[in-house]
Amino acid sequence: MSAIVVKDISKRFKIPHHKKTTLFQNMVGLVKRQMTYEEFWALKDVSFEVQRGETFGIIGRNGSGKSTLLKLLAMVLYPDSGTIAINGKVASFLELGAGFQPELTAKENVYIYSSILGMNRKETAKIYDGIFEFAELKRFEDMKLKNYSSGMYLRLAFATAIQTDPDIMLVDEVLAVGDEAFQKKCILKMNEFRERGKTIIFVSHALESVRSICTSAILLHNGSVVARGAAEPVIRNYLELLK
Amino acid sequence: MPELWRYRELIWNLTVVELKNRYQNTGLGFIWSLLSPLLMALVLFFIFRYLFQQEPNFAAYLLVGLMAWRFFAICTTSSVYSIVGKGSLVTKVYIPRRILVLSNTISNLISSLLEFIIIIPILFAVSGSLPVTILLFPLVFLIYFWFVYGASLFLAALYVYFRDLNQIWEVLVTTLFFLSPIFYPMSAIKGAMPVYLLNPLTEFIIIFRDLMIYGKIPTLYSLSIVCVASIASVLIGSLIFNRLQRRFAEEI
Numbered sequence: 001m002s003a004i005v006v007k008d009i010s011k012r013f014k015i016p017h018h019k020k021t022t023l024f025q026n027m028v029g030l031v032k033r034q035m036t037y038e039e040f041w042a043l044k045d046v047s048f049e050v051q052r053g054e055t056f057g058i059i060g061r062n063g064s065g066k067s068t069l070l071k072l073l074a075m076v077l078y079p080d081s082g083t084i085a086i087n088g089k090v091a092s093f094l095e096l097g098a099g100f101q102p103e104l105t106a107k108e109n110v111y112i113y114s115s116i117l118g119m120n121r122k123e124t125a126k127i128y129d130g131i132f133e134f135a136e137l138k139r140f141e142d143m144k145l146k147n148y149s150s151g152m153y154l155r156l157a158f159a160t161a162i163q164t165d166p167d168i169m170l171v172d173e174v175l176a177v178g179d180e181a182f183q184k185k186c187i188l189k190m191n192e193f194r195e196r197g198k199t200i201i202f203v204s205h206a207l208e209s210v211r212s213i214c215t216s217a218i219l220l221h222n223g224s225v226v227a228r229g230a231a232e233p234v235i236r237n238y239l240e241l242l243k
Numbered sequence: 244m245p246e247l248w249r250y251r252e253l254i255w256n257l258t259v260v261e262l263k264n265r266y267q268n269t270g271l272g273f274i275w276s277l278l279s280p281l282l283m284a285l286v287l288f289f290i291f292r293y294l295f296q297q298e299p300n301f302a303a304y305l306l307v308g309l310m311a312w313r314f315f316a317i318c319t320t321s322s323v324y325s326i327v328g329k330g331s332l333v334t335k336v337y338i339p340r341r342i343l344v345l346s347n348t349i350s351n352l353i354s355s356l357l358e359f360i361i362i363i364p365i366l367f368a369v370s371g372s373l374p375v376t377i378l379l380f381p382l383v384f385l386i387y388f389w390f391v392y393g394a395s396l397f398l399a400a401l402y403v404y405f406r407d408l409n410q411i412w413e414v415l416v417t418t419l420f421f422l423s424p425i426f427y428p429m430s431a432i433k434g435a436m437p438v439y440l441l442n443p444l445t446e447f448i449i450i451f452r453d454l455m456i457y458g459k460i461p462t463l464y465s466l467s468i469v470c471v472a473s474i475a476s477v478l479i480g481s482l483i484f485n486r487l488q489r490r491f492a493e494e495i
Contacts, residue, residue: 021405022406023408076336095336101260112253115252116336118253
């Protein structure tokens, strides 16, 4: 059973020569006929499949379209053509703690953040203790979030997201969370996650971490897939590309 | 719709956050937010009292009109920012984006209902009694809610692409204030009546006054007008919002 099926997706960005952000500028532009823009294809006819239980790496140089692809999978962007089918609940880690409210306490924020991930209050109450235990922040649950350090902030976000028990995790190099010990905990958690048959999509140019956790991968170059398959050969392809 | 139900928790959470931010200093925050419309009503009352003497209960007339107007005006002007102002919830994570507009509209609905509750004793004091028809008020207010929600969807989506919309809309809202029978009686504009009723706000305000002051049940005709206005507003608003939301993450 496939967790994700991506078929022939393309994504085009329009880059206007004159940035027009107001109605007034648009009307002036219409009169002057300056509606020109450049097209930039961030992704072109990309297809791949991810099986359930796989840890799937997306690698490539800067500007190769990795992040665009991840955003498309997270349904933040929409493709201009092609289809994406996703089976299961997705948690995207494009940015940890999107929607956190600094004026509210950690406790309130956990409830808000998990509702962003589609949980209701009862479900959150069940995992609540697990979140603070994992984040090691039990002492600070009633503190306002604006008084949290950035490390605590990210730990809380990561713990919440992982405890909501998604089927598919989209990870964009956010593993640099917290200190060494916490990072190890995250890796352990992700391994456990995988063993339970869950799917991880991992975007990175840190080849070492790709090598250690990914089972298969694709290599993107200028918006197209140039290699796919088991992680190791794809990484070798990438290293050749860099030369 | 089933998707919105799944995210009900989030809708409610965002509404609460909105309200908390609005009334940050708790008790006093709410009092301030009430003081401004009441002062406004007082000023309008003293200015126009003599001009519109033919209106028997001008104070009540003014209060109901002003409060009904405020829901539309305040909600739409704040909804303009409900997508752009929540950047990270649009660009970093998937949620049905109309939730952002919906929760802003609900939080304004709650504020507005509180304002209406506060003016009920005042209405009682100036008219000596309250009509039974006031019980129908929540029903019509619910129809009004959808009308405002549709307009909010439209504005929030358009503002992502046209960043001067907030200023344009402020001018339009002010214009609408004078085009709606808020501080002058309907009899003052008899000649222009047919054109005048094209403004759906007028119809809503008339119904609210009938229910809260005059004890009149709205006619089927005026009820169908407001229903059609609300349905059209939600349909058009959603249609435009759904089309435009595809590129929200790129434009913010």
